[in-house]
Amino acid sequence: MNGQIPSIAGKRIVLLTASASRLGGGVAEAVIAHARMVRGLGAEPVVLALDDEHGEEDRPRYGDVPLRLVGVQGPRRFGYSRSFRRNLDALDPDLVHLHGIWMYPSKAALDWRRRTGKPLVISPHGMLAPWITARGRLQKAVARALYERSGWSEASVMHALTGAEAKDIASESGRTDSAVIPNAAPVMPRGADLRPPMALYLGRIHPKKNLGALLDGWDMADKPDSARLVIAGWGAPEDVAQLERRVASSPCAEFVGPVHGQAKEALVGEARFMVLPSLSEGLPMAILEAWAAGTPVLMSEECNLPEGFTARAAIDCGTDASSIAAVLTKALNIPTATWRKMSQTATGLAQGPFAPETVAQEWAALYARLMENA
Template sequence: MTENAPLVGKRIGLLTASASRLGGGVFEAVAAQARLLRDLGAEPLIFALDDVHSQADAARFGGAPVQTFAVRGPGQIGYAPKLVPALLAAKLDLLHLHGIWMYPSQAASRWAAQSGGGYIISPHGMLDPWITARGRWKKALARAGYERRSWRRASFLHALTGAEAHDIARESGRSDSVVIANAGPNAGRIPSTARAPHLLYIGRIHAKKNLIALVTAWCQARRPDAARLTLAGWGEDSDVAALQAAVAAAGPSVHFVGPQYGAAKQALLGDARFTVLPSHSEGLPMSVLDSWAAGVPSLMTRHCNLPEGFAAGAALDCGDRPESIVPVLEQVLTMAEPEWHQMARAAHDLASGPFSSRVIAARWASAYRSAMTVGPR
């Protein structure tokens, strides 16, 4: 970083419901955004609601100050009375909200109204029809109570993909979203040898990830003797229990290994032939970008909103039903080495090209400068 960095000296707040592993992909995206801001010369400051993993995971933000705030009342709402005063006291040049449907949306909107500062909203796929169809009455109350006001007030809304920009326009009435993908981690080396028939899911354990259908398909597929499916991640107790029951019934070729981070996560990626994400709904999944950066191609659905993967040959569409997943599993478990290497190279090229931190950071620098100039609406 130099004095010529585009955002040198700017104090930019990153506000989210959970600054810990409980935030799933949004947490990973906020941690990545903090790194990106430092590289652009800015000072990122993290604000979030307090949860059981907040202190343990604060180090993921690379030394950026992290403030978390106690919640009063229902956890699903996340009312934190000390949040707005802390945002105002921070003397921010800009505030970037990650995720919606909870009190941080109202807090960010109030900060923008009182400070006059620029304000960006990244819904992170939370306006996808699969999401908005769940908990309809709660979301209706949130829309009426604070979300519509927040959406109108924002300098702009940020979409991860063109598909999400359409979702934002449908829900908010605003067609001026800025489309910028998540940046993946730095690309490593392209794998030099083909992998054993090991497939990996790593991420949040949640109904939208459709993991029960994946385990069902695995049991139905014809597999080499050495085939193995590893499921790694975290989630609500009920979701984890349902997955563990499915894994127990599937036999010894399927393993659930719980949360995996850092070196343990990289070891799993280093062993995988493909990663799998048969999701019903995503914003832009960081797990796929992690996979591509490790030179590992992916199986995913079109709901993952990464058509670049299919176009480049870095991913195969497995669909989200067992009957569509089965033939794709059988295809990749017996894939010839030259074909797999071609897909691995394509994955690496995406990670080092259009999804690289260099490309994405340049787009964010322009967007942040624009928001600071325009201010709230």
């Protein structure tokens, strides 16, 4: 989309989500970036989320964007909060944008839509992918019956990060009119032009990230003597404990825990490759962060960023240990000139189709149209 960006100045847009902290994984990262983008467009973003043990600790990451955290009554996995309605009514938003599904915020968003008739945007963030819908079937069946199907049907628009996600949305909801807008690449300092043979995983510690296969592949790969694998992230205590046990038996691999801000920028800029052999993704922010820093990527097709393969800023590593090992062997021994070309291409993607201004223009047009037609 070209031309002048439609104005949404002064409009109050509430971003509703289950977790605004590190526990929200990539969804929380996307919400932080989206809130800043909305602010940059002159609108008034407010993030409304369920509180958790890291909510206050991670509040500074939202900067000058208001963050309202509400308490949970009952099981966390459902996320009921009687405060959602009161907050939404007090905020009186012009539009609500729900990030993530399967929990009570979906019901709160649907109820608000029915009360006010104002626009509701739903971004599933990959949560309708088959790998996700196959897990926790009973809980998801109840959620579908009680509120999700109605929400998907009555939303002003369903948002897909990729064409693949649009197909998942159509399969689950019957809606074939999803707005496809990618996450924007963040502004990151470009990394060094010469980098050690270090592979970096950055993100949530979760079974879908396939870190066991990554470590098995790392052990099998034919690597330079100085090669190392760094895993940075956060997750449920049981998943982190399992990872720590596995890393302890893998030479030249280390788990460094969560990293943010300048520490994250430095780590991404030091890596020769980001590696993400996921079994299921929406559109992973870690890859966009890597490209913004000029870091090529080793990723599975399930990361839903075929642009990386086409442009040769990424290599398909598959999801099984043997294919991951083969690609690690190739990547960590790649000639410097070839790596530099991949790095330049990665930066080009971050500054082109995934550039913040490009994505912001698409969101401004969609939001403006929905609010004009409300």
